[in-house]
Amino acid sequence: MKVLIVEDDLDIAEILAEALIDQHHVVDVARDGQTGLDFVESYDFDLIVLDVGLPKIDGLDLCQRLRREGHNTPVLMLTARNTLDDKVRGLDAGADDYMVKPFDLPELEARMRALVRRGSVTLPPVLEWGMLCLNPNTCQVTYGGQPIHLTPKEYGLLELFLRNGLRVFSRSALIERLWNFGEPPGEETVKMHVKSLRQKLKMVGAPEDMIETVYGLGYRLKQKQPSRMSESKAS
Numbered sequence: 001m002k003v004l005i006v007e008d009d010l011d012i013a014e015i016l017a018e019a020l021i022d023q024h025h026v027v028d029v030a031r032d033g034q035t036g037l038d039f040v041e042s043y044d045f046d047l048i049v050l051d052v053g054l055p056k057i058d059g060l061d062l063c064q065r066l067r068r069e070g071h072n073t074p075v076l077m078l079t080a081r082n083t084l085d086d087k088v089r090g091l092d093a094g095a096d097d098y099m100v101k102p103f104d105l106p107e108l109e110a111r112m113r114a115l116v117r118r119g120s121v122t123l124p125p126v127l128e129w130g131m132l133c134l135n136p137n138t139c140q141v142t143y144g145g146q147p148i149h150l151t152p153k154e155y156g157l158l159e160l161f162l163r164n165g166l167r168v169f170s171r172s173a174l175i176e177r178l179w180n181f182g183e184p185p186g187e188e189t190v191k192m193h194v195k196s197l198r199q200k201l202k203m204v205g206a207p208e209d210m211i212e213t214v215y216g217l218g219y220r221l222k223q224k225q226p227s228r229m230s231e232s233k234a235s
């Protein structure tokens with residue numbers, strides 16, 4: 001999951017970013033509302049964590065502007081303003097959820113997962129592709145019940161493929177989705193991570209081409225083959 005944190009309190013932003021990175025999320029941080037707007041207009045995010053009291057453009061105005069411009073990314077407002085009127089204003093501005101500082105990290109992470117699931121109603125809590133299983137709540141990956149130990153970038157690649165079915169991702173698109181603004185790698189680095197992920201999948205019995213190369217375009221999950229039982233029923 002790629003998350004944008006728009007927060008002018010550096011301590012809070014760092015604590016939240018570190019916690020999300022530990023959960024294998026990709027995180028960008030904006031220190032004011034204008035920078036947050038620039039990020040959203042330039043990159044795709046799965047979720048925005050938005051403070052209200054921001055320099056340049058405050059959180060309420062930023063949220064309203066995003067909604068007016070057609071941005072549907074889930075927004076979780078995180079603010080010290082805790083009256084009922086404040087919460088109503090935040091939700092009316094277009095926020096999908098509202099949490100008051102100080103906050104509990106596990107609850108915040110759970111609400112974030114719920115918002116992302118809500119934005120994709122067909123997406124199950126556990127992502128499966130044949131015998132491959134990824135649980136975003138625990139960050140555990142298995143194939144045929146066997147655990148697979150992945151690096152954060154390998155995990156991010158696999159989660160992105162699983163969340164998007166047969167969609168093809170170019171190397172540049174993978175860089176945009178899985179690296180933050182301050183650390184874009186070269187395309188050879190992406191190739192290296194895909195190769196490593198393939199090797200780890202192969203070690204537990206997955207097909208070598210489970211992540212296939214679409215030449216000239218990029219990578220995607222290979223279409224699932226029907227099971228022998230399904231084939232026999234069809235015949």
